Amino acid sequence: MTSPACSPRHANPPLVGIVCDRFFVGDHDHHGVKESYRRALSDIAGVAPVFIPATDAISDVTPYLRVLSGLLFPGGASNVAPALYGGEEPAGFLLDPARDHVAMQLIRGAVSRGLPMLAICRGFQEMNVAFGGTLHPDIYAAGHDADHREELSDPLDTRYRYKHSVFLAPDGLLRDWTRADVALVNSLHMQGIRTLGEGLAAEAMHADGLIEAIRVVDADFAIGVQWHPEVSASTDRLSQSLFTRFGDACRRYMPALAQTA
Incomplete structure (x- = not known):
């Protein structure tokens, strides 16, 4: 049996960029992705x-965009800076301005080139802000349900369990892929969409009205989800579809890409 890593689909894999978080381990400054x-x-x-x-030393992301065939904007422990969308910063808010700096440039540059994008959790929020949308810095203070909350005391193998359902937009891609109206998701977050960015369409919504998935309307593939499909990509149909597609x-x-190199 041919393994996925040796199949023809993987013989000449495209390069896909993942934006790192920037954080300290002890006294040392690190860049990392789960x-x-x-x-x-x-x-x-x-x-x-x-x-x-993630560094403010990158003033031009064009060299990355010239060689990459896609971009993944992952989740992270920090929050998108409210200053980017006119919001107020709650006390104790963990920020990563270096990641904000790089991610916003990459999203806007990718859109202009038609570069495929998949945005997850923090990345989903970055995508909305890059298109002029706004966020709730704290969705619980805004009155949204507690089932979005991450329980840090839970063991890791249960922390990312399915937390709630989302309703898939009738005319959306996710609905078309799954042929289902509802999906279970492992959505864990503090920030959430307040107003949708221009040029974006809602793909999924929680019963409390919070948007949980978006797409760039005019793109071949530019999708953001609030939940964590990377955790369940090998077992869950919708999560797997997001990554295979x-x-x-x-x-x-x-x-x-070859024509413009």
């Missing part, structure tokens, strides 16, 4: 991950 994102990209999407550092979009983009 292994679950790397694994889902390699094993399910069939692409070759490339890590992009993202990988397919990146492979479609490769000929266009």
